[in-house]
Amino acid sequence: MRSFTSSRSPCPIGRASRILGDRWSLLILREAFLGVNRFEDFLDRLPISRAVLTARLRMLADAGVLVRDPPRSKRATYTLTEAGCDLFPMLTALRQWGDRWLFENGHTPLPIHTRFGEDVAPIMVLTTGGKPVVANDRILWDD
Amino acid sequence: MRSFTSSRSPCPIGRASRILGDRWSLLILREAFLGVNRFEDFLDRLPISRAVLTARLRMLADAGVLVRDPPRSKRATYTLTEAGCDLFPMLTALRQWGDRWLFENGHTPLPIHTRFGEDVAPIMVLTTGGKPVVANDRILWDD
DNA sequence: CTCCATAAGTCTGTAATAAAGACTTAATAC
DNA sequence: GTATTAAGTCTTTATTACAGACTTATGGAG
Numbered sequence: 263m264r265s266f267t268s269s270r271s272p273c274p275i276g277r278a279s280r281i282l283g284d285r286w287s288l289l290i291l292r293e294a295f296l297g298v299n300r301f302e303d304f305l306d307r308l309p310i311s312r313a314v315l316t317a318r319l320r321m322l323a324d325a326g327v328l329v330r331d332p333p334r335s336k337r338a339t340y341t342l343t344e345a346g347c348d349l350f351p352m353l354t355a356l357r358q359w360g361d362r363w364l365f366e367n368g369h370t371p372l373p374i375h376t377r378f379g380e381d382v383a384p385i386m387v388l389t390t391g392g393k394p395v396v397a398n399d400r401i402l403w404d405d
Numbered sequence: 406m407r408s409f410t411s412s413r414s415p416c417p418i419g420r421a422s423r424i425l426g427d428r429w430s431l432l433i434l435r436e437a438f439l440g441v442n443r444f445e446d447f448l449d450r451l452p453i454s455r456a457v458l459t460a461r462l463r464m465l466a467d468a469g470v471l472v473r474d475p476p477r478s479k480r481a482t483y484t485l486t487e488a489g490c491d492l493f494p495m496l497t498a499l500r501q502w503g504d505r506w507l508f509e510n511g512h513t514p515l516p517i518h519t520r521f522g523e524d525v526a527p528i529m530v531l532t533t534g535g536k537p538v539v540a541n542d543r544i545l546w547d548d
Numbered sequence: 549c550t551c552c553a554t555a556a557g558t559c560t561g562t563a564a565t566a567a568a569g570a571c572t573t574a575a576t577a578c
Numbered sequence: 579g580t581a582t583t584a585a586g587t588c589t590t591t592a593t594t595a596c597a598g599a600c601t602t603a604t605g606g607a608g
């Protein structure tokens with residue numbers, strides 16, 4: 263029983279929203295990036311019901327974001343695929359946005375250290391030539 | 406009647422997912438970035454019901470992503486706030502991800518021209534020193 | 549090999565949210 | 579003022595979510 267058929271939208275955001283646009287997918291992926299990969303561990307860390315977690319993990323696997331191993335038995339692990347790992351820039355942008363706009367004044371995000379000992383810089387949209395692109399360059403959104 | 410009370414999660418992704426983690430919010434924002442700002446225009450461009458669109462627009466306004474003007478009468482417009490515009494990097498990252506992973510082989514995104522005549526570059530996560538950060542720098546995700 | 553503990557998943561009844569579309573209200577054009 | 583239409587509400591039906599008990603299968607201990 264397949265719980266996900268991919269969207270046929272011509273728009274990448276339309277397609278992506280069918281995968282990520284629900285109450286749990288972003289949170290499941292956050293946990294996956296933190297290293298969580300077992301069913302019961304997701305269950306412990308998120309206030310989600312078992313049935314919905316089953317459905318979401320299956321959907322994310324069908325969508326190619328997670329891989330279930332072994333594919334056909336119990337006691338499986340769910341880990342990020344290459345496509346899943348590639349959501350890292352989007353999730354980081356979302357995280358930065360949340361830190362900027364969803365906390366009371368005075369909130370400072372927990373310090374983030376990379377293996378270089380440097381903080382993560384604010385994510386920017388740049389042209390190939392390195393010039394900043396802003397939202398009201400509306401042309402960007404032609405579909 | 407308020408249709409949204411902000412999340413108290415200590416995690417910015419937890420908070421953000423309460424705003425963006427549903428079937429319509431990302432699509433409404435996509436349209437908003439395209440310049441759509443009237444109720445009936447959103448309705449024409451998305452297969453959403455009137456009642457749900459009413460609720461979502463109110464939620465997005467309560468969340469500070471859109472602003473409704475005038476605030477208390479009909480015939481209003483909904484436009485992106487500064488916080489809403491600041492979702493541009495996240496939406497762009499999502500768009501790039503969708504273009505990379507959600508289309509059959511051979512798909513090339515529609516050419517995107519900025520006012521500089523240059524394409525948009527792939528969004529990267531960098532340290533303040535300009536070094537690339539990758540997903541399994543797991544430390545990044547400590548909450 | 550058998551049995552046990554437990555991870556993963558299903559099932560059931562109830563509650564919340566969404567869909568479709570008719571109906572209502574109010575703002576603007578004339 | 580009246581007509582038009584944009585914005586929103588209401589009602590019914592359908593979908594999805596929830597809590598929690600129950601089932602199934604797997605890996606380990608002996």
